[in-house]
Amino acid sequence: MKIALDAMGGDFAPQAAVAGAVLAAQRLAGKAQVVLIGTEAEVRPLLQQYGPAAAALELVFSTQVIEMGEHPAKAFQQKQDSSIAVGYRMLHSGEIDAFCSAGNTGAMLVGAMFTVRPVAGVLRPAIANFVPKLAGGYGILVDAGANADCKPEMLEQFGELGSLYAQYVLGIARPKVGLMSLGEEEGKGSAVTQAAHQLFKVNPHVHFIGNIEGRDLFNDKADVIVCDGFVGNVMLKMAESMYDIMVQRNLNDEFFEKVNYETIGGSPILGINDNAIIGHGVSTPLAICNMLMQGYQMAHSGIVDQIKDSFKS
Amino acid sequence: MKIALDAMGGDFAPQAAVAGAVLAAQRLAGKAQVVLIGTEAEVRPLLQQYGPAAAALELVFSTQVIEMGEHPAKAFQQKQDSSIAVGYRMLHSGEIDAFCSAGNTGAMLVGAMFTVRPVAGVLRPAIANFVPKLAGGYGILVDAGANADCKPEMLEQFGELGSLYAQYVLGIARPKVGLMSLGEEEGKGSAVTQAAHQLFKVNPHVHFIGNIEGRDLFNDKADVIVCDGFVGNVMLKMAESMYDIMVQRNLNDEFFEKVNYETIGGSPILGINDNAIIGHGVSTPLAICNMLMQGYQMAHSGIVDQIKDSFKS
Numbered sequence: 001m002k003i004a005l006d007a008m009g010g011d012f013a014p015q016a017a018v019a020g021a022v023l024a025a026q027r028l029a030g031k032a033q034v035v036l037i038g039t040e041a042e043v044r045p046l047l048q049q050y051g052p053a054a055a056a057l058e059l060v061f062s063t064q065v066i067e068m069g070e071h072p073a074k075a076f077q078q079k080q081d082s083s084i085a086v087g088y089r090m091l092h093s094g095e096i097d098a099f100c101s102a103g104n105t106g107a108m109l110v111g112a113m114f115t116v117r118p119v120a121g122v123l124r125p126a127i128a129n130f131v132p133k134l135a136g137g138y139g140i141l142v143d144a145g146a147n148a149d150c151k152p153e154m155l156e157q158f159g160e161l162g163s164l165y166a167q168y169v170l171g172i173a174r175p176k177v178g179l180m181s182l183g184e185e186e187g188k189g190s191a192v193t194q195a196a197h198q199l200f201k202v203n204p205h206v207h208f209i210g211n212i213e214g215r216d217l218f219n220d221k222a223d224v225i226v227c228d229g230f231v232g233n234v235m236l237k238m239a240e241s242m243y244d245i246m247v248q249r250n251l252n253d254e255f256f257e258k259v260n261y262e263t264i265g266g267s268p269i270l271g272i273n274d275n276a277i278i279g280h281g282v283s284t285p286l287a288i289c290n291m292l293m294q295g296y297q298m299a300h301s302g303i304v305d306q307i308k309d310s311f312k313s
Numbered sequence: 314m315k316i317a318l319d320a321m322g323g324d325f326a327p328q329a330a331v332a333g334a335v336l337a338a339q340r341l342a343g344k345a346q347v348v349l350i351g352t353e354a355e356v357r358p359l360l361q362q363y364g365p366a367a368a369a370l371e372l373v374f375s376t377q378v379i380e381m382g383e384h385p386a387k388a389f390q391q392k393q394d395s396s397i398a399v400g401y402r403m404l405h406s407g408e409i410d411a412f413c414s415a416g417n418t419g420a421m422l423v424g425a426m427f428t429v430r431p432v433a434g435v436l437r438p439a440i441a442n443f444v445p446k447l448a449g450g451y452g453i454l455v456d457a458g459a460n461a462d463c464k465p466e467m468l469e470q471f472g473e474l475g476s477l478y479a480q481y482v483l484g485i486a487r488p489k490v491g492l493m494s495l496g497e498e499e500g501k502g503s504a505v506t507q508a509a510h511q512l513f514k515v516n517p518h519v520h521f522i523g524n525i526e527g528r529d530l531f532n533d534k535a536d537v538i539v540c541d542g543f544v545g546n547v548m549l550k551m552a553e554s555m556y557d558i559m560v561q562r563n564l565n566d567e568f569f570e571k572v573n574y575e576t577i578g579g580s581p582i583l584g585i586n587d588n589a590i591i592g593h594g595v596s597t598p599l600a601i602c603n604m605l606m607q608g609y610q611m612a613h614s615g616i617v618d619q620i621k622d623s624f625k626s
Contacts, residue, residue, distance in 0.1 A: 134558065145495055148503040182458055182546035190461040190543050214550030218558060227547075230503050233495035234544055235551060237527030242555050245447065245531060251564045 002058070003028065003295040004096040007038025008065045008083040009103025010283045014038055017102065018046045020288020025056040027289065032296050033058055035096055037083045039065065062086040068281060072106025076114075084108060088115035091274045098295030100266060102279030102288060109146055109269070109278075116274045119304075121311030123151075125271035126158050127278065128165060129236055131225065132258035134218050140166050141217075141225040144267055145233035152195035155179070155226055156203060161270040162224035163206045164310060169301045170223075178212035178222025180231060186211065192228070205310065265290030268298060271307065275299050315371070316341065316608045317409040320351025321378045321396040322416025323596045327351055330415065331359045333601020338369040340602065345609050346371055348409055350396045352378065375399040381594060385419025389427075397421060401428035404587045411608035413579060415592030415601060422459055422582070422591075429587045432617075434624030436464075438584035439471050440591065441478060442549055444538065445571035447531050453479050454530075454538040457580055458546035465508035468492070468539055469516060474583040475537035476519045477623060482614045483536075491525035491535025493544060499524065505541070518623065578603030581611060584620065588612050 005021050007014045018036065025034040033056075036043060040061040047054040064082040066075040076085060087099040088111035101108055109125075118125050126143035133139050142158040142165075143150070150158075159177045166175035179197055181189040186197055188211060200208040212222050217235065227235070243259045246252075257263065262284055266277040275298040279291045298304075316337070320330045331349065338347040346369075349356060353374040360367040377395040379388040389398060400412040401424035414421055422438075431438050439456035446452050455475040460467060472490045479488035492510055494502040499510055501524060513521040525535050530548065540548070556572040559565075570576065578600055579590040588611040592604045611617075 148495060148501075148506075180547060182461060182543055182550075188461075190541075193461075193543075214547035214552075215554035215557075217551055218554065228503075230495055230506075231544055231547055234493060234527035234540075234548060237495075238530055238548060238551060239527075239555070241528035241531065242552070244528075245568070246564070246566075249566055249568060251559070251566055253559075253562055253564055255558070255562060256564075 001032040001296070001299055002035050002096040003032050003098045003292050003299065004035035004037055004087055004090065004100065005288065005292055006083045006087055006101030006103050007036045007043050009101035010279060010288070011068065011281050012283070013102065014042050014046060016283060016285050017288055018043060019285035020283070021057055021292065022050045022053050023285055023289035024292035026053065027293060028296055029056065034292060035060060037062055037087050039063065060086065060090070066104045066107045068104055070104060070107070072104055072110045075104065076107045076110040084111055091276065092116050097299035098275035098277065100277040100279060100291045100295045102266070102281060102283035102291070105278050108276065112269045112272045112276050116272045116276065119271055119273055119308050119311050121313055122271035123154050123157055125269050126161060126229070127267045128162060128270050129232065129267045130264045131217055132255065133220060134255065135220045138170060139223045139225060140170065141227065141232050141236065142270060143227065143229040143232050144236055145229045147229040150192060150228040152192055152199055155192065155196035155228065156199040157271070159200060159206050159208070159224060159226045160310065161307065162226065164306050165268070165270060165303060166223045168303045168306050169297055172223050174207050175223040176209045176221065177206045177224040177226060178209050178216065180225055180227035181211035181213065184211050184213065262287040263290065265294045268294065273304060275304060314345040314609070314612055315348050315409040316345050316411045316605050316612065317348035317350055317400055317403065317413065318601065318605055319396045319400055319414030319416050320349045320356050322414035323592060323601070324381065324594050325596070326415065327355050327359060329596060329598050330601055331356060332598035333596070334370055334605065335363045335366050336598055336602035337605035339366065340606060341609055342369065347605060348373060350375055350400050352376065373399065373403070379417045379420045381417055383417060383420070385417055385423045388417065389420045389423040397424055404589065405429050410612040411588035411590065413590040413592060413604045413608045415579070415594060415596035415604070418591050421589065425582045425585045425589050429585045429589065432584055432586055432621050432624050434626055435584035436467050436470055438582055439474060439542070440580045441475060441583050442545065442580045443577045444530055445568065446533060447568065448533045451483060452536045452538060453483065454540065454545055454549065455583060456540065456542040456545050457549055458542045460542040463505060463541040465505055465512055468505065468509035468541065469512040470584070472513060472519050472521070472537060472539045473623065474620065475539065477619050478581070478583060478616060479536045481616045481619050482610055485536050487520050488536040489522045489534065490519045490537040490539060491522050491529065493538055493540035494524040494526065497524050497526065575600040576603065578607045581607065586617060588617060
């Protein structure tokens with residue numbers, strides 16, 4: 001099994017990416033091969049720092065880099081030899097089993113949509129994000145930001161995708177699916193969430209527990225939190241900022257430490273034909289390593305086949 | 314000046330309401346008269362506990378109560394002698410200058426819409442909520458939950474209403490208005506927020522600073538945070554739950570203490586012809602007292618006249 005990393009992605013690339021890949025290669029030794037995709041002139045000198053530990057990495061050299069600020073679709077099309085474009089081609093051809101990048105999020109989504117493509121039957125792929133639970137373990141929030149405007153049927157599918165992920169990757173037997181709204185009552189919500197609520201009620205594939213509220217993100221009510229990408233993005237950025245404020249104010253706590261993106265690693269793209277994970281721009285080596293571990297878990301679980309199976313009409 | 318309280322509203326009413334009213338009457342002595350509206354048989358015995366302090370309160374007796382779980386519109390119509398309906402009639406007739414209740418939120422909105430009515434030119438009144446800022450003071454978030462589905466023009470007006478409130482009640486000279494979105498760039502957002510962004514850009518009445526993100530709720534970027542009621546409600550409930558988790562985990566902090574609803578008091582309804590404030594269902598006496606103080610500040614500032622003036626076309 002091969003888990004690949006975009007060595008050029010992230011605010012601290014390639015240093016942080018290479019360091020994270022070396023860490024992950026140690027942890028995955030005997031289970032999976034870590035593949036590093038990047039510019040030879042930048043990656044090779046860095047690897048020398050790690051001596052024999054770096055020898056475990058497989059290297060693939062690309063010549064271009066999609067920068068963080070570039071227009072995603074344009075850059076992806078014009079830079080066919082960028083680390084992201086090369087990674088997606090290898091993923092699509094089956095040379096690698098998962099592709100991770102802390103680089104340009106938009107370009108990662110473009111590659112997901114146009115190189116790897118959505119699973120047949122999936123209306124719109126979504127980004128999933130892990131949410132630590134007070135009772136222990138993690139829940140999953142879908143969508144974390146890929147789709148700002150959603151139709152009720154999209155929200156329904158986010159619930160199905162999240163439920164499959166919770167089951168096959170997180171190992172939750174019968175994941176509770178909650179629909180984010182502004183009140184628990186069925187009649188509360190926007191026009192879209194109210195319609196989605198009705199779809200969920202008769203959906204035999206998910207264990208729908210009804211509406212949940214902003215206060216239920218971290219509690220035990222739902223394992224799968226369904227919302228549009230606008231709401232999901234706002235919530236996650238807000239949680240992250242509250243964690244940052246706590247750190248600044250010297251409030252140390254085991255639970256809130258799990259809200260830190262570093263512990264979580266990255267955000268898988270669900271509903272596409274292969275395993276792709278997007279990392280946080282400011283990813284440290286630890287975050288990169290955890291993202292690669294996630295990539296391994298996803299690939300190992302066979303989640304994509306489960307999704308394909310489930311969406312076969 | 315008369316500031317009235319629904320003695321029957323809130324999960325701990327009438328006890329907490331009466332206790333809060335007594336507190337507020339002491340603080341407002343010489344400035345404003347606190348009026349208590351409620352059921353005589355329930356309110357009178359409670360007042361005896363407070364001895365002479367209770368004598369400062371003006372009493373208005375109503376015979377009915379709208380319960381927390383009741384259907385707002387139906388209950389408001391059928392219970393014409395409920396404390397909420399009586400309060401709104403007194404507000405509309407000018408007998409009182411502000412009306413506060415920690416009772417049924419929906420019924421408070423019904424009274425606002427049908428007894429007091431929206432200011433001419435305002436498309437939809439909104440609920441405002443105060444947000445503590447890391448740099449000190451408070452910002453204001455509009456809408457906190459009255460309108461789940463918004464048109465771009467509504468968001469634009471929320472910015473105008475919030476800006477007037479920040480200016481005339483919070484005393485912020487040139488309030489910075491930020492539009493909540495999932496990215497800072499102009500092109501980021503939902504179809505509605507993208508259109509609202511364009512309206513704000515050419516609006517001469519507000520100091521628009523562009524898109525803000527979930528991470529900007531507590532920082533100094535914007536004094537007025539504009540979002541639809543769905544997003545606002547989710548954010549505020551999430552902030553509240555994170556505060557609750559911190560309390561449970563013995564994390565004490567001066568800044569996060571300000572996120573506590575108790576300190577804030579209540580949420581004014583903006584864009585109606587009088588001063589009405591909705592309190593949290595679980596309001597304690599301190600929260601009730603702070604809500605009444607807010608009611609006084611609103612009435613004293615003449616904010617409603619400012620809004621009427623500003624929306625006169």
